[in-house]
Amino acid sequence: MIRLSIPASMGMVFNTLYNLTDIWFAGYLGDDALAGLSIAGSVFFLLLSIGLGIQAGASAMIAPEVGRGAVKDAVKGGTSPVKYWINNVTGMAIGFSVLSFLLGAFTARSLVVLLGAEPHVEPLAMEYLWVTLAGSIGFMLSFGAAGALMALGDTKSNRNALAIGFFANFALNPLFTFGLGLGVTGIALATVIIKIATAFYLLRVLAKRLDIRIRPAFDWSRWQALLKQVLPASFNTLTIVLGGFITVALIGQFGSHHVAGYTVGLRLEQLLLLPALGLNSAxxxxxxQNLGAGNSARVAETYQKSLVIGLAMALFSIPIMYFLSPLMMSFFTDTDAIKNTGVTYLRIDALAFYAYVVLFQSVAVLQAMRKPMLPMYLGIARQLVIPAIINYVLIVLWDYPMVSMFYTIVIVVVISSVIAHFYTKREISRLPQAGALD
Structure with missing residues (x-):
């Protein structure tokens, strides 16, 4: 787990640093650009979420085939299921990128306004959105290829791509934004170019590793099986994004500067959670792979040890989240409203840090077992229904302060992690010859 999770975590670190680089350069353009990019990012990931499940779906379908030894047939040029799954994952990624763009064309502007963008912020948010939506195919193909490589036990290639992408972004952002005077459009253009290059690189590594030619396929029978894994994972991600979307919309009632503060704080929290997400991939x-090999006792062992490793991660990250949050926020802005909101969010949500870790590992095991429905239902309740109702009552009806929303997040996450943990233990115990969990 450690061998696979370290490269995966490092890749996610570079991906988050990539996003923080965009925010950093937007800050140099002014507070309006920072607020516009923060709002646009929420809208973009909402529209992109329909394809985010491709990575989990690809891994869920390919990893058991790897455990059964199907990779050897693919390398020898045989009719391996691995090759056909990869081709269909690629085809699905292309289809989802078209769907994301079409949805964005009709809904993006309304969503930006809904999130509280003032008239002088809205055009800046839309500048970023049009460019990134046009290049969404790079994001989708990257997700699919990364999921396939992860199933093969390769987390290093995606790490390398994300690391190179971070440094490329750090060079292209100032060139496009200030050198060519493109402003927010330059930030978006740099992202699109890098993501498309990343997709080609990962697909090339995948093709070379298996000695195959990757050709997008649209086999409906395989798409049906794939969609049974992709759609729940995508919908789970969608509920996360929608939950954040609703949170941002409610925070937007207090002003766009508070939206920017929450967004920066959220990105910093995600940076600290990346080791746990890397562990999730592993x-x-x-x-x-163990399920494919019929070794269910190792599934129980994997889950147990992931929680222990995750606890060590939490003990390291929580003090950073609480004590160093003012310093971290100061890297991005000098505006008190933005800084104070980010610091407040980080210190309160530190209470739920280990609960996030437990949720990540429970979802990973359930998706590997091809049981993605509970994460989806739990996501709907945790991210969407319960916070929306509670926060609407607190903020809109009872006029509570903004900070009450952050406490709601903590309570809901902790309860959800307990439910996910015991459900995962039960499902593992039902596997043939599964080892008992302590």
Missing amino acids: VMAIAG
Whole structure:
């Protein structure tokens, strides 16, 4: 788990640093550009979420085939299921990118306004959105290729791509934004170019590793099986994004500067959670391969040890989140309203840090077992229904302060993690010859 999770975590670190670089350069353009990019990012990931499940779906379908030894047939040029899954994942990624763009064309502006963008912020948000939506195919193909490589036990290639992408972004952002005077459009253009290059690189590594030619396929029978894994994972991600979307919309009632503060704080929290997300990738791949090999006792062992490793991560990250949050926020802005909101969010949500870790590992094991429905239902309740109702009552009806929303997040996440943990233990115990969990 550690061997696979370290490269995966490092890749996610570079991906988050990539996003923080965009925010950093937007800050140099002014507070309006920072607020516009923060709002646009929420809208973009909402529209992109329909394809985010491709990575989990690809890993869930391919990893068991790896455990059964199907990779050897692919390398020898045989009719391996691995090759056909990869081709269909690629085809699905292309289809989802077209769907994301079409949805964005009709809904993006309304969503930007809904999130509280003032008239002088809205054009800046839309500048970023039009460019990134046009290049969404790079994001989708990257997700699919990364999921396939993860199932093969390769987390290093995606790490390398994301690391190179971070440094490329750090060079292209100032060139496009200030050198060519493109402003927010320059930030978006740099992102699109890098993501398309990343997709080609990962697909090339995948093709070379298996000695195959990757050709987008649209086999409906395989798409049906794939969609059974992709759609729940995508919908789970969608509920996360929608939950954040609703949170941002409610925070937007207090002003766009508070939206910017929450967004920066959220990105910093995600940076600290990245080791746990890298562990999530490793757990999904290992559990899937062991299921394919019929070794269910190792699935139980994998889950147990992931929680112990995750606890060590939490003990390291929580003090950073609480004590160093003012310093971290100061890197991005000098505006008190933005800084104070970010610091407040980070210190309160530190209470739920280990609960996030437990949720990540539970979801990883369930997806590897091809049981994605509970994460989806739990996501709907945790991210969407319960916070929306509670926060609407607190903020809109009872006129509570903004900070009450952050406490709601903590309570809901902790309760959800307990439910996910015991459900995962039960499902593992039902596997043939599964080892008992302590």
